[in-house]
Amino acid sequence: MSDRSSAPGGLALIESLVNTLDIETTADSLGTADNLERFGITEADLPRARELRESLRAALLAHAGHAPHGRVTPLGELLARAPLVVAVDARDGAAALTPADGGPLLSRVAAAVAEALVAGTWTRLKACEAGTCHWAYYDRSPAGRRRWCSMQVCGARAKMRRYRAREA
Numbered sequence: 001m002s003d004r005s006s007a008p009g010g011l012a013l014i015e016s017l018v019n020t021l022d023i024e025t026t027a028d029s030l031g032t033a034d035n036l037e038r039f040g041i042t043e044a045d046l047p048r049a050r051e052l053r054e055s056l057r058a059a060l061l062a063h064a065g066h067a068p069h070g071r072v073t074p075l076g077e078l079l080a081r082a083p084l085v086v087a088v089d090a091r092d093g094a095a096a097l098t099p100a101d102g103g104p105l106l107s108r109v110a111a112a113v114a115e116a117l118v119a120g121t122w123t124r125l126k127a128c129e130a131g132t133c134h135w136a137y138y139d140r141s142p143a144g145r146r147r148w149c150s151m152q153v154c155g156a157r158a159k160m161r162r163y164r165a166r167e168a
């Protein structure tokens with residue numbers, strides 16, 4: 001689906017991390033061999049990676065104006081533990097915030113947030129309003145007011161529920 005194309009730049013890392021959990025079926029793919037490699041983590045890192053994932057989800061829900069989906073460690077608290085440095089390219093002077101510690105997942109996420117802040121894209125990464133979904137998506141709508149991961153799936157379901165509520 002075109003409205004599920006991945007987020008730009010480093011936000012794609014965050015989007016794919018958040019979307020390793022399917023809330024409706026509770027299927028969690030974070031611990032698969034592919035994902036351990038993709039996120040640069042080991043089995044031992046899974047509890048902290050899951051904590052980070054849900055803190056991110058709460059921040060993405062907040063971007064869309066929604067309350068957190070549960071009790072989570074505030075994302076800022078986690079990211080404060082990720083050292084970033086300003087790296088400057090000697091050839092053209094271009095500067096970027098990069099992980100100071102070789103880039104474990106937490107630092108890569110922090111760098112991705114910093115990059116998105118500069119690009120003005122951070123608050124466009126949101127989580128779907130539907131309680132059975134909360135899927136991460138990148139809001140490409142002109143006004144930036146999209147509420148669902150997919151109008152065809154969650155948007156249609158929400159409309160149907162409102163319609164039924166009116167009928168009752």
Ligand SMILES: [Zn+2]
Binds near residue numbers: 134148
């Ligand atoms: Zn959804």
